Amino acid sequence: MTPAAASFMRLRGMIRKESLQILRDPSSIAIAFVMPLVLLLLFGYGVSLDAKHIPLAMVVEQPDSKTASLVGAFNRSDYFNPLSFDSIQDAQKALDLREVFGIVWLRNDFSQNLMSQDSAPIGVIVNGVDANKARITTGYIQGVWQAWFESYAASKGVKLSQPVALEPRIWFNAAVRSTDFLVPGLIAVIMTLIGAMLTSMVVAREWERGTMEALMVTPIRIGELVIGKLAPYFILGMGGMLMSVVMALWLFDVPLRGSFWLLSAASALFMLVSLGMGLLISVVARNQFVAGQLSLIVTFLPAFILSGFIFQISAMPEPIQVITHLIPARYYVAILQTLFLAGDIWPIVLANSAALLVMMVIFLGIAWRKTHKRLDA
Amino acid sequence: MPDSALVFEGVTKTFVAEGRTVSALKEMDLHIRKGKVTGLIGPDGAGKTTLMRLAAGLLLPNAGSIHALGIDVVHNPLEVQSSVGYMPQRFGLYEDLSVQENLDLYADLQGVEPALRPPRYKELMHMTGLGPFTRRLAGHLSGGMKQKLGLACTLVRPPRLLLLDEPTVGVDPVSRRELWSIIYRQVQEQGMTVLLSTAYLDEAERCDEVVLMHEGQGLGHGTPEYFREPMRGRCFHITASSLSKRSLQTRLSKVAGIVDAIIEGEQVRVVTASPGLPDLSVLGLGPDELTTEAAEPIFEDAFIATLKGKQKEDDTTDFSAALHTPATDQDKGSVIDVHDLQRRFGDFYAVKGINFEVQRGEVFGLLGANGAGKTTTFRMLCGLLPVSAGEVHVAGHDLRRAAARARSRLGYMAQRFSLYLDLTVIQNLRFFASAYGLSRAKGKERIAWALEGFELAEYASANARDLPLGFKQRLAMAAALMHEPDILFLDEPTSGVDPLARREFWQRINALAETGVTILVTTHFMDEANYCDRLVIMAEGEVLAQGTPAEMKDRFRSADHPDPTMEDAFIGLIEEHEKGREDAA
Amino acid sequence: MGSSLQRIIALAIKELLAILKDKKSRIVLIGPPIAQLLVFGYAATFDLNHIPLAVYNEDRGAPSRELVARVTGSPHFELVGYIDHDAQIAPLIDDKDVLMVLHIGPHFSEALKLGNTAHPQLIVDGRNSNTALLALGYIRSIFTEFNIEWAENHGQRGPPAILKIRPWYNENLVSLWFIVPGIVGLLTLVVTTIVTGLSVAREREAGTFDQLLVTPLRPVEILIGKSVPGVLIGLVEGSFILFMAVYWFEVPLRGSVGALYLGMFLFLLSAVGIGLMISSLAVTQQQGILGAFLFLVPSVILSGFATPISNMPEVVQYLTYINPMRYYMVILRGVFLEGDSAELLVHQYWPMAIIAVVTLALAGWLFRHRMN
Structure with a gap:
């Protein structure tokens, strides 16, 4: 047999063995398919930053037709669920009890002031505990208020001065759906899970069960061992990606404006980076417990929080922004969000892919050098 | 030496663990002769496994040279690994792959030509008796079958030098005998050289040559006769x-x-x-x-x-004085009564209605091949597994009704000396004293007894993890005896322990039995069966024979076998049983 | 009874020692919590500052310059540059050089002087929908202010009514005040679940579980002995993060500490119950970790820790009622920011108490069931 044929045979044996193990081990299947499914469903359906039907206390101290038109404006809005309260004290109590999220307060001189030259104040109190929700809610309230006073003025035939009217154009996500933004980024988290966590744990398992020692005394070469180990998980990870893309497109109606092939290529690159990380972890951790913990801390959590998947990187403190440059998921998330929502924007895809390529070379290179067929050192 | 398959010259190997340097091998010289079976024998920590791994190119020596089949192992590990077969102590079978898939994997890795595979597989399966189980997952095989499959995987491309690290540990006598016959066939048919380490001293007699090792050095090398x-x-x-x-x-x-x-x-x-x-x-x-x-x-x-x-x-040491456990002065009589005991797992009967009695102060053995149902029986007797049918009385209590009360009268020592490894010796003892509900004063007294009687005092504040194996075993035994039990259950207490520690252990057990404690023990070492007063031998969930060791051996005494060993008796019984089953079928 | 208590105490002490003396478990208890506290505390923020922005002003008049000055002068925005033709907009946004472009047409000043309405455009990158909405909100406020002042200064009639918005409890809308109290719950949950979730599996793997079962310890006693360390470690860990929240992150603690600890205790009981359920099902530590992970991820996401429960679809909202962390989040933020007392939180306490009773009972049942 030629050396090449022998090498091919060894590689084939490794890959077949690894694939069979994946198919038979329920925990591999759980990490590779059940976890992504749970995450996708949770994020697709459960997590939303878009507030709707916010309970709002309406305190109208002297109801009349004018206040009714304002209350009506809130009633018609999809964002709010207005509840009527008799006094500001009652409303504040409801706010304390978290029955309402905010209060709109029209004092008894509201209608009077409305007629006068000065503007009538509308008191608005929001629960600021969740700062983000509070900001978004006040934005919605401003929207309702503006629409109301424009139509009010028009109905009264009053010419209002509105020197500037903003015309926002929200590109890529006109409906401002948070699903469109979260689901693509989630793919990075899922691939990290398969690439780094699953891989590091299966290598650790070989050490724990003593199979590594038996493998090492066969004529297998390091390259064959590494490739044979990684190839099945590469395919598994790409499968996870494909599943996520399919669910994103058809279940959550996220658009894919860029090319699918470009997405696949970038994903393949990121998958290799993840596998490199998994392999590196397993060099350090020779039992599954440590491997699992380590990959959770150094790969999964950063991919979740520091990648720009949920939290805007530019909003983080400077030192943390610097750290995010070390997180591979950061570059992949940028590519994902762009390819899904914006399209094939080459400068972004190329710059981030270059960063991923560098990381892949570093991670796989170190892992390759650190893996050797000796039990000591 | 031209006729040497494996040569070590001045090989030193040290390990650094937690700041301490441990020498596993000290200027070891070794010449293993071609075409012979050489046994590597020595107590725990003698450096047997290190030697094997060095020979396989898995470790680098600190000094010295190693040549296997004329190849420099240090510089050409890959070349050595292409011509040497090595079976580590816990052979790496993939438990979620089937027998056939494990074989295929190693055939691929060893580069066996596809055309040569079917005849080789057939031969190996025939030799190991695994033929009917090729589709079974390796994880579902018994201990002996796993070892045989491990050996088959190592032999899938016949190596010229075969290294086996304790291939027979934890394997019942029947499977052991089969493993040995496979090894000798390889030597005869393929001219293979075999180096194997073992903890069973009787196996040394089966080797052509023996190397005796102690603390990283060779103490002697020659035929068994030479020793x-x-x-x-x-x-x-x-x-x-x-x-x-x-x-x-x-x-x-x-x-x-x-x-x-x-x-x-x-x-x-x-x-x-x-x-x-x-x-x-x-x-x-x-x-x-x-x-x-x-x-x-x-x-x-x-x-x-x-x-x-x-x-x-x-x-x-005078064990009997130190281990002065006051015997309860009840009449002689049975303390364990097993009547028609059954255990079912689904449709499978692991224990099929067995009967026996154990007398007070007896050392009683429970023997059987892997999968004979002895572990199941044992676990039922300690109350770890519910009884499916039948009656069991332990220390006068019906296990089905008063399990907790029965448990408070028995001590249990599990196979791997299950101690809390991160706790110190004294913390372990304190915990078991409280878990057995000893009063504070009584607990103190018993802890003092344990520290003195088992010579644990100097290790009192050391973590159990850091104890030498022999001391771990002592601690486990002390813990099991904290509450002065009437009955002590020992589940393969000497598995993996070297012959010296085993001897010391049995001396303690003897001393304990002298004070009236009843001892129930399972073991794979047939020579240990000799220590028992009476024993039962089980197979397929049934009791094959019951009696004293002498009675068992007598049954197989014949003209051409004037002095049968316990192992002969055991294998004879199993063979009789299998023959009986075939006749019935 | 006395000896039963003694046995439970002995078991609890042994558990604690085993956890604290094992290097691996110590790492799990100390490393991730601190790392997560810092990372979450600082990185998990929705507050936006220095949003990169470009201005395309085709108008040369003073009003447009004033409007631009107001925008660029806001701490929320950072001017990346001015551009001078349409074609420049797309690359800037596409490449994420800016989040938004403010485009003021050539007749802006003219329209204003004639009393007409000008319509400047704002192009926003919507890839991150939340950021887009927040940034848009900031610009809107600046424009509204500009309009009101312009009307006043030019004797025109402004809007008939104006909003006076006041956020309560978190007056400056700092995200950190919202996130950090939540971390108290997040980390105590993670640590407690892992500690109790692995406790039986660890003994099974070490072979000591059989040893434990042959002692006179009854299953219930084992269960109690194993839950005490989880609760204790959770309390210590929770108190540490509480301390960090108050003295390091300087989140105001306005309500009753007693109310907080009552919540923590009930929360820990229910977490321990779930941990023990995982424990009685998992044979190996690997399965234990996986089980804990499968439980932790959904329960964190569906707790309101990062995103409001009220934004979730109705079905999912019902699902959150069985999640103990949901109630604990309310208690934490209620006590920290809203200054709640125990009475105000009764409706958070009783569901957790019920969950604790159910999970502990279930764990006990599973435990006995699995042993036979």
Whole structure:
């Protein structure tokens, strides 16, 4: 047999063995398919930053037709669920009890002031505990208020001065759906899970069960061992990606404006980076417990929080922004969000892919050098 | 040397663990002859596994050179790995792959031509008897079958040099015999060279040559006969009409000039420091009470004599005094009563209605091949597994009704000395004292007893993890005895322990039995069955035979087999049983 | 009874020692919590500052310059540059050089002087929908202010009514005040679940579980002995993070500490119950970790820790009622920011108490069931 044929045979044996193990081990299947499914469903359906039907206390101290038109404006809005309260004290109590999220307060001189030259104040109190929700809610309230006073003025035939009217154009996500933004980024988290966590744990398992020692005394070469180990998980990870893309497109109606092939290529690159990380972890951790913990801390959590998947990187403190440059998921998330929502924007895809390529070379290179067929050192 | 398959010259290997440097091998020289089976024998920590791994190119030596089949192992590990077969202690079978898939994997890795595979597979499956199970997952095989599959995987492309690290540990005698016949076939048919390490001293007799190792150095290398020869005239069988075999053994072991005294059947086997028996008048027995006869030396005698000479301190502790556990003064009678005991797992009957009784103060053995149902029986008796049908009384309590009360009367020592490894010795003892509900004063008293009686005092504040294996075993036993149980359950207590530690352990057990504690033990070591007063042998969930070791052996005494060992008896019984089943079918 | 208590105490002490003396478990208890506290505390923020922005002003008049000055002068925005033709907009946004472009047409000043309405455009990158909405909100406020002042200064009639918005409890809308109290719950949950979730599996793997079962310890006693360390470690860990929240992150603690600890205790009981359920099902530590992970991820996401429960679809909202962390989040933020007392939180306490009773009972049942 030629050396090449022998090498091919060894590689084939490794890959077949690894694939069979994946198919038979329920925990591999759980990490590779059940976890992504749970995450996708949770994020697709459960997590939303878009507030709707916010309970709002309406305190109208002297109801009349004018206040009714304002209350009506809130009633018609999809964002709010207005509840009527008799006094500001009652409303504040409801706010304390978290029955309402905010209060709109029209004092008894509201209608009077409305007629006068000065503007009538509308008191608005929001629960600021969740700062983000509070900001978004006040934005919605401003929207309702503006629409109301424009139509009010028009109905009264009053010419209002509105020197500037903003015309926002929200590109890529006109409906401002948070699903469109979260689901693509989630793919990075899922691939990290398969690439780094699953891989590091299966290598650790070989050490724990003593199979590594038996493998090492066969004529297998390091390259064959590494490739044979990684190839099945590469395919598994790409499968996870494909599943996520399919669910994103058809279940959550996220658009894919860029090319699918470009997405696949970038994903393949990121998958290799993840596998490199998994392999590196397993060099350090020779039992599954440590491997699992380590990959959770150094790969999964950063991919979740520091990648720009949920939290805007530019909003983080400077030192943390610097750290995010070390997180591979950061570059992949940028590519994902762009390819899904914006399209094939080459400068972004190329710059981030270059960063991923560098990381892949570093991670796989170190892992390759650190893996050797000796039990000591 | 041209006829050497494996050569070590001045090989030193050290490990650094937690800041300490440990030398596993010290300037080891070794020449393994081609076409021979060489046994590597020595106590735990002698450096056997390190030697194997060095030979396979898995470790780098600190100094010295290693050549396997003429190849420099240090510089060409890959080349060596292409022509050497190595089976590690826990062979890496993929438990979620089937027998066939494991074989395929190793055939691929070893580069076996596809055309050559079917005949080779057929041969291996026939040899190992795994033929009917090729589609079964390796994880579902019994311990013995797993070892055979491991060996088959190592042999899938016949190596010229085969390294086996304790291939027979935890394997029942029948499977062990089969493993040995496979190994010898390879030597004869393929001209293979085999180096194997083992903890079973009787296996040394089966080797062509033996290398005795101790603390990283070779103590001797030669045929078993070479080791036995100097022992001629130093081995004796002694019986005393007025003393129990146990008391006699205890006393003999304290006599100056006696290196070793063990119970063998109804006699005590003694090995002396120099030819001839020393003065036995110190025993205080009349000459007519004592019968002595010369015994044929075996390899074990040489092993013990050599290693005991090496040990620094003289281990002649008076165990019986230290282990003074007051015997409960109830009448002699059965303390364990098993009647029609059954255990079902789904449709499968693991234990099919067995009966036996254990008398107070007896050492009672439970023997059987892997999967014979002895572990299941054992676990039911300690209340770890519910009984499906039948009756079990332990210490007078019905296990089905008063399990908790029965449990408070028994001590249990699990296979791997299950201790809390991160707790110190004293914390372990304290925990078990409280878990058994001892009062504060009583607990203190018992902890003091354990520290003294088991010589654990100097390790009192060391973590259990850092104890030497022998001390771990002592601690486990002390923990199991905290509440002065009437019955002590021992589940393969000596598995993986070297022969010296095993001996010491049995001395303690003997002393304990002398004080009236009943002991129920399972074991794979047939020589240990000799220590039992009575035993049962199980197969396929049934009891095959019940009685004293002598009775068992007597059944297989014949003209051409005048002195059968316990192992012969065991294998004979299993074969009879299998034949009976075939006839019935 | 006395000896039963003694046995439970002995078991609890042993558990604690085993956890604290094992290097691996110590790492799990100390490393990730601190790392997560810092990372979450600082990185998990929705507050936006220095939003990169470009201005395309085709108008040369003073009003447009004033409007631009107001925008660029806001701490929320950072001017990346001015551009001068349409084609420049797309690359800037596409490449994420800016989040938004403010485009003021050539007739802006003219329209204003004639009393007409000008319509400047704002192009926003919507890839991150949340950021887009927040940034848009900031610009809107600036424009509204500009309009009101312009009307006043030019004797025109402004809007008939104006909003006076006041956020309560978190007056400056700092995200950190919202996130950090939540971390108290997040980390105590993670640590407690892992500690109790692995406790039986660890003994099974070490072979000591059988040893434990042959002692006179009853299953219930084992269960109690194993839950005490989880609760204790959770309390210590929770108190540490509480301390960090108050003195390091300087989140105001306005309500009753007693109310907080009552919540923590009930929360820990229910977490321990779930941990023990995982424990009684998992044979190996690997399965234990996986089980804990499968439980932790959904329960964190569906707790309101990062995103409001009220934004979730109705079905999912019902699902959150069985999640103990949901209630604990309310208690934490209620006590920290809203200054709640125990009475105000009764409706958070009783569901957790019920969950604790159910999970502990279930764990006990599973435990006995699995042993036979």
